[in-house]
Amino acid sequence: MPRKPMLDIERMRSAEEALRREARRLLADGVVSVFLGHEEGWDGLAVPSFATSPEDAEKLVWNPLVAPHLAKYLLDRLAGDEKVGIVVNGCGSLALERILKDRRFPRERLYIVGIPCTGILDPARVADLPPERRREVLETGRAEAGLFLDRCSWCDVPNAVVSDILVGEPVAEEPTVHEYPRAARLEAMSLEERFEHFKDLYERCIRCFACRNVCPACSCRECCLDQWEPLWLGRATSVPEQQMFHFIRAFDVAGRCIRCGECERVCPMGLPLMDFNDKLLKDIAELFGVERPHVPTDVEPLGRFDPQDPDFEEGAE
Amino acid sequence: MQPRKSGGFENMAESASRPEEARPAETRPAEEPGAGWEPVIVGFLCNWCSYAGADSAGTARMVHPPNVRVIRVPCSGRVNPRFILRAFQRGADGVLVSGCHPGDCHYSTGNYYARRRLVLLKRYLEYLGIDPRRFRTHWVSASEGQKFADIVREMTAEIKALGPGPKAKLGELV
Numbered sequence: 001m002p003r004k005p006m007l008d009i010e011r012m013r014s015a016e017e018a019l020r021r022e023a024r025r026l027l028a029d030g031v032v033s034v035f036l037g038h039e040e041g042w043d044g045l046a047v048p049s050f051a052t053s054p055e056d057a058e059k060l061v062w063n064p065l066v067a068p069h070l071a072k073y074l075l076d077r078l079a080g081d082e083k084v085g086i087v088v089n090g091c092g093s094l095a096l097e098r099i100l101k102d103r104r105f106p107r108e109r110l111y112i113v114g115i116p117c118t119g120i121l122d123p124a125r126v127a128d129l130p131p132e133r134r135r136e137v138l139e140t141g142r143a144e145a146g147l148f149l150d151r152c153s154w155c156d157v158p159n160a161v162v163s164d165i166l167v168g169e170p171v172a173e174e175p176t177v178h179e180y181p182r183a184a185r186l187e188a189m190s191l192e193e194r195f196e197h198f199k200d201l202y203e204r205c206i207r208c209f210a211c212r213n214v215c216p217a218c219s220c221r222e223c224c225l226d227q228w229e230p231l232w233l234g235r236a237t238s239v240p241e242q243q244m245f246h247f248i249r250a251f252d253v254a255g256r257c258i259r260c261g262e263c264e265r266v267c268p269m270g271l272p273l274m275d276f277n278d279k280l281l282k283d284i285a286e287l288f289g290v291e292r293p294h295v296p297t298d299v300e301p302l303g304r305f306d307p308q309d310p311d312f313e314e315g316a317e
Numbered sequence: 318m319q320p321r322k323s324g325g326f327e328n329m330a331e332s333a334s335r336p337e338e339a340r341p342a343e344t345r346p347a348e349e350p351g352a353g354w355e356p357v358i359v360g361f362l363c364n365w366c367s368y369a370g371a372d373s374a375g376t377a378r379m380v381h382p383p384n385v386r387v388i389r390v391p392c393s394g395r396v397n398p399r400f401i402l403r404a405f406q407r408g409a410d411g412v413l414v415s416g417c418h419p420g421d422c423h424y425s426t427g428n429y430y431a432r433r434r435l436v437l438l439k440r441y442l443e444y445l446g447i448d449p450r451r452f453r454t455h456w457v458s459a460s461e462g463q464k465f466a467d468i469v470r471e472m473t474a475e476i477k478a479l480g481p482g483p484k485a486k487l488g489e490l491v
Contacts, residue, residue, distance in 0.1 A: 186444065195446025195486065232399060240406040240490040247402050247445070254437060279444045283437055302437070305429035307419065310436055312454045 005119030005152035007064050007141030011168065015115050016062035018167040019087055022113050023057035026085045032111050034077065035085035036070045038062070045123045048073055062087070064121045064138060067149055069262055071096040071216050074105045083109050089117035091151055093160035094258040094296065095216035100162065101296040102256070104219045114160025116171040119152045122265065150261050150274070154178060156292070178292065180282035182275055197275075202242035204269050211263035211273055217253040224248065250276035255284055255301040259294035356410035356476040358469075360385040361396045363428075366417035366458045373462035381466035382473040385413060392416065394427030398438045401452065406490050410482035411451045411472055415465070418456040428456075447483050450475055 023035045037060040039049035046065045050073075051057050069092050077084050088096050093114060099105050125147050126134055137143045145153070156178075158171035186194055212218045212225065224232045225248060232248065234241045249263075250273075257277045264273045284293045287310050288301045362368040368389050374381060390396055393416025401412050414435060422428040435454045443449040453472055457465045476482075484490075 183444075191443070191446055191448060194444060195483075198445055199486075234490070236491045238488060238491045240484075240487045243445075243487065244399070244402060244406065248399060251398055251438070251441065279441060280437065283440050287436055287440075288433065302430070302433055305426065305433055307429065309429070309432055311419065311432065312436055312439060313456055 005145065005148045005155065007121070007137075007143055008118050009064075009139070009141040011118065012062055012064065015168045016060070019062050019113060019115065020057050020060050022165065022167060023051055023060055023085060023087075024054045026111060027051060027057055028054040031083060032085035033082040035060075035087075036073055037087045038066045038068065038070075043127070045127065060087075062115060064119075064141070064143070065123050065126060067120050067123050067265065069095040069214075069216060069260060071099045072214065072219070074099060074110075075219060078105065081109065083111060085111045085113065087113045087115060088160050088163065089115045089120070090155060090157040090159055090161070091117075091120075091258070091260050093162050094157060094294065095260060095262075097162050097296040098216040098256065098258055099219060101298060102217070102219055110164075112160065112163045112165075114163030114166045116159045116166065116168050117155075118158065118171055119148050119155075121147050122149045124265070149265070151259060154259075157295070161295070178285065178294075180278045180285075182272070183279040183282045186275060186279070198243070198246075199239060201271050201275075202239045202246065205242045205246070205271060206269060207237060207242065207245055208268060210266045210268060212249055214262045214266045215249075215253060216258060216260070216262075217256040218249070224252075246273070246276060250280060253277070254280040255293070255303070256296070257281060257294065258296065354477075354481075356384055356473060356482075357408065358385045358411040358413055358472060358476065359404040359409040360387045360413040360415065360469075361390050361393070361400065362387055362413075362457075363393045363395075363416040363423075364389055364391050365423035366421065366456075367393075367415035367465065369459035370415075370457040370461045370465045373460065374466045375462075377462050379462055379466040381469045384473045384476075385469050392422065392424055392427035393431040393435075394422075394424070396431065396435075398434060401438065401442070405447060405451070405483050406487060408482065408484045410479075411453070411476040413453050413455070413468070413472060415455045415457045415468075418458055421458060448479060450479060451482060 023037060026032045027035055035051040035057065037049050037051060038046040039059040040061055041047035046061060046063065046068065048068055048070055049059055051060060070086055074084060100107055121143060126137065129137065154176055156173065156176040158173060160166065186197065233245055257280065259277065259281055261274050267273055281293045284290050284301050290301050362371055371387060393414060396414050404412050416428045416431060417423065419428060419432065439449060439452060439454065442452055455468055
């Protein structure tokens with residue numbers, strides 16, 4: 001079993017201090033021209049912040065609500081040769097590693113501040129709490145397991161996998177046996193039940209592309225979903241087109257998905273989008289013997305092969 | 318079957334615009350199963366092995382159902398998983414992907430990559446609620462005309478028993 005997620009408010013406060021100090025230094029010394037972090041939004045939740053001066057660094061926060069991954073914002077900084085600072089925790093570093101392994105941003109233009117992490121809360125679940133309870137959770141850190149992000153429940157990367165400097169003491173890493181309960185639940189259903197489950201999802205999808213835009217594995221210069229020629233995805237919002245949209249979105253990141261669940265978190269319709277990705281992760285683990293399919297590697301499972309791979313003519317499904 | 322006129326591009330254009338009624342009844346797709354309903358199977362066959370295998374089944378005059386509509390691709394690795402889903406959405410009752418045996422790929426490794434994708438896709442389509450019997454993947458070499466004919470016969474019979482494909486449940490692609 002993975003380490004149980006928990007909040008260590010003291011630890012986060014000292015990490016926040018160190019983060020501000022580090023960002024201030026980087027910006028003042030001109031090491032980076034912009035620093036990507038989080039700041040407090042109008043509703044108290046954490047939103048991405050782009051600090052460009054040492055004074056801006058004072059706005060940066062590190063609290064239980066810093067769920068949004070920042071790596072995707074690097075793509076807006078591709079032009080030019082300025083150096084960019086970025087703060088990542090464990091899962092944030094997976095997203096960053098994804099962008100780096102896909103060679104979408106040069107590593108030498110990055111200065112990465114890593115923060116060891118013991119768990120982050122799901123902002124939507126915290127926002128739903130009564131005000132007193134919310135204050136209590138955020139001030140004392142006493143939060144039940146259900147308030148954490150789904151990805152905390154299986155996290156085996158508490159410390160940043162890639163960083164230039166690590167702020168705070170590393171968290172002990174514990175090996176995790178990866179399970180995919182979401183996929184397993186659906187697999188237990190009949191074919192028709194599954195079809196109806198997904199049809200309901202297709203019908204509710206408004207195709208806002210938030211899931212694609214937030215996904216760290218979806219970083220093509222030109223997205224096939226936007227192309228007119230060939231028209232991979234028709235513009236009508238019919239069930240088959242929605243099915244194609246979700247098929248393309250999930251299958252194109254198969255083998256590269258970091259299982260962060262950001263797609264699901266940003267979905268304005270609250271659709272269970274990780275139902276798709278979980279199945280692909282599970283099967284990739286089973287079929288190709290990949291123990292940690294969510295950790296980016298140089299050549300991903302579908303970009304390589306083994307002559308001894310399971311074969312469909314020899315009884316493999 | 319109607320007698321085929323000699324080939325040529327003019328004829329291809331003509332046959333493409335031929336009204337539905339003029340097509341042989343046994344190859345015409347129908348919405349409802351019943352007497353005379355024939356499944357439509359889209360077959361992605363690789364140029365170097367399976368297409369030649371289908372050809373050899375034909376030249377050897379092996380009798381097999383005419384339900385497979387062949388799309389020739391350079392390699393099984395060319396088959397984007399989206400093609401398969403789209404085929405189902407456009408009304409295919411079954412999809413067949415066939416390429417060279419592992420180790421025999423004209424491009425050395427194309428079918429190995431394809432195998433990973435297709436094995437994964439097969440499970441995934443089932444997960445999405447599409448009957449796995451509707452999607453078949455095989456290795457057919459250029460000399461295996463008999464195997465190709467057997468596959469087509471088996472698959473056609475199976476899909477005939479299953480009835481129309483997922484298009485009926487998904488609705489029209491507009």
